Amino acid sequence: MDMAIRLLISTREWILGNTISGEVSSENEFPVPSSVPDGATYLSACKIVIVMTAKPGEETGNFPHWKLLPLETGNSFMPDIKFAKLVILINGAVPLALMAWDGYNHRLGTNPLEFITHTTGIMTLLFLLLTLAVTPARKLLGQPWMIRLRRMLGLYAFFYGTLHLLCYVWFDKWFSPGAIVQDTLKRPFIFLGMFGFLVMVPLAVTSTSQMVKKIGGRNWNRLHRLVYLAAIAGVLHFYLLVKADTRIPIAFGWTLLMLLGYRLVNRFFPGITD
Secondary structure, eight states: OHHHHHHHHHHHHHHHOOOBOOOOSSTTSOOOOTTOTTSBOOBTTBOEEEEEOOOTTOEETTEEOEEEEEOEETTEEOBOHHHHHHHHHHHHHHHHHHHHHHHHTTOSOSOHHHHHHHHHHHHHHHHHHHHHHHHHHHHHHTOGGGGGGHHHHHHHHHHHHHHHHHHIIIIITTTOHHHHHHHHHHOHHHHHHHHHHHHHHHHHHTOSHHHHHHHOHHHHHHHHTHHHHHHHHHHHHHHHHOSSOOHHHHHHHHHHHHHHHHHHHHHHOHHHHO
16 A cells, blocks of 8 residues: 555656655654655645654554545645646547547447547537536535636537537538538538537637636626537537437436536525535
8 A cells, every 4th residue: 555655656746746845744643754755745636645644663664654634725625736637638638549549440430430520529518518517516515726627628628629520521521611501501400510619719719817817807707608508509419410319418418407507506596506
């Protein structure tokens, strides 16, 4: 166990180049030697302190027993935002890396282009819903720091949405503006998909801190409520596209409905969600 803890700490410090000095939780516990680099550190997305908890004479090998304790401020953990964003960044890129690997090894099925198009569309919806889930999770869990993860999740939704659109205009319409406009006006699910993507464009453009200052916090919040409209259009687009098995788009729809319901309750009955 001690070796596993030290390995996790060493790996994380290698990634971030962060070494934090030792701490103790009480005077009755062993002080953590300053020469031990893993005396205290951050693990996962929450701030974790490793302290010695063994009584005098109780040692495991050359190291006393260790204990993981959440370091709290008020009712919420103090997170390592940089590491939390790193986790999202890596995991968000995993689906794309897997598709690239399967494509290289010719394991995308009988219709690779359709597989890539559908996968990027599902990832767009998934990250849209994760973006919308940040606020409820932040309030229900009492973790205000989670709001700082919303931008990256939203940008991943736009990223996969762009790939999804690119697959359509490239492989299906070969960048023909006339064919794209005609298909958009003819088929409702294409229209909804285009509408949802166009709604996400200003959200991605104004996602930076500079844009928040430029347009003002209140206007920025109003503009970014359009994310719900983009999610609704995306779910309807997916539902109309699927002709046989509608279980997955219906699951997305119920999830979106619950998130919308939470927002309505939070607005008209804030005491319930606080």
